[in-house]
Amino acid sequence: MRRKPVIAIVPLGHYIYFEQFEGLREELMRKAGEFLPYLEDSAEIFVTEYVDTVERAFQVVRSLRQQDVDGVFMLLTTYLPSSLAAPFANYLGDVPQVLVGIQPLAHLDYANCTTYMQLVNDDICAMPEIAGVYGRLGRAIPPCIVAASQQEEDIRAKVRAWQRAMVAKAAFKYAQFGYLGHTYEGMYDMHTDPTAFSGAFRAHVKMLEMCELDKLAQAVSAEDIAQKIAVIRETFSIQDPSIDPLTDYVRDEDLEWSARMACALDAMVEKNDLTALAYYYKGEGGNLYERMGAALILGNTLLTSSGIPLAGEADLKTAATMLIMNRLGGGGSFAELHPFDIEGNCVLIGHDGPHNIAISQGKPILRKLKKYHGKSGSGIGVEFSLRAGDISMLSMNCQANGRFKLVAAAGVSLPGAIPQTGNTNTRVAIPGMNVCEFIRRWCEAGPTHHLALGTGNRLLEIRCFARLMGLDLEVIE
Structure with a gap:
């Protein structure tokens, strides 16, 4: 609660x-x-x-x-x-x-x-x-x-x-951050020492097992699945394949499996009294755990949008920044840098999930993906942009001295076309700054490659939060 x-x-x-x-x-x-x-x-x-x-x-x-x-x-x-x-x-x-x-x-x-x-x-x-x-x-x-x-x-x-x-x-007081699975192989910036995290934020990191999620998924009833599918159909616009050959038709069995896993995620969060969750599980050869891990995007999007942030690739630090952004009033969606646009002087920022549809521009889209690039399995992806207007970016990394550091920026979400790839993408511009210069300065600040993307200019609140927590902060402006 x-x-x-x-x-x-x-x-x-x-x-x-x-x-x-x-x-x-x-x-x-x-x-x-x-x-x-x-x-x-x-x-x-x-x-x-x-x-x-x-x-x-x-x-x-x-x-x-x-x-x-x-x-x-x-x-x-x-x-x-x-x-x-x-x-x-x-x-x-x-x-x-x-x-x-x-x-x-x-x-x-x-x-x-x-x-x-x-x-x-x-x-x-x-x-x-x-x-x-x-x-x-x-x-x-x-x-x-x-x-x-x-x-x-x-x-x-x-x-x-x-x-x-x-x-x-x-929000971190008496909080339990779930940690399910393991970090994405080779992403060194994802690794976080749970004890150091607890020392900085006073929250507990609770280790969770895929077999627990499996057990919860098996216990989901047909009625629960039907109710969740009704929520999904009301919340999302289900789209046919786009120009991207990786996209496919969303079939009933795709919705049913994603709905089952969404119900299982709800149950895992409730059972373990989780404030947030970082998760990733690769799986191999189409086995059960691979299918489970590939079907979590819908469920984690719904949970994130309700104020319980979930971060993919087992990024505990970005689960924290998503929670911060949410409580500061900005929503907070899981994101990373995508290709930039020198003519529009903006950079696309998004991810394949989890997302926060509470801050989307219009009704979010569902697309079936035959494969997740860089990951195993296939399943449903969520596609949208953050609503147009002021936005904020917040990332966190752990420095060589063991201290956590926040990296933040404020910009604008611009209206315009985004790739129809079943991922989120927001056209982000930083007023008064060349997009390449912004990207250079952002990267040189040493963030993780993930960030929480939120609505509104939250730099004042972020500065206040960093001071209250005793965290290092670098603002790109």
């Missing part, structure tokens, strides 16, 4: 002021209510007690630990001593925290300013003190949001970027 993240808004102030200025506490407390609308409903959001003493800070921290929060917005409503923030640094060190200073006025009314007015607008006064104390305590210095209340669009963009990053990080 997908866990909904929990994010707290913690308003903070200084109790001594409230003994000196009547009504100040109540006025400052209203800032939390004004901040709430900036957040999205992708998480369970709540406002804690107002923290104006160390004792209350300890109470709130204990409560947040019990609620297993996934993120905290520290709303600085006026000056406060850093001792009030220190408990959050000391006892919630693994929880993403953002310091927020939103000043009510664009500027003080200098001719008529009172001490009371200054205190109401002292939202950033304690920010450097608190940030410095986090550093002295050996904790990550929290990112800061600074704005005047009139800058609503800027505030909304920054708050939601950090919230989405918190949600993406929370």
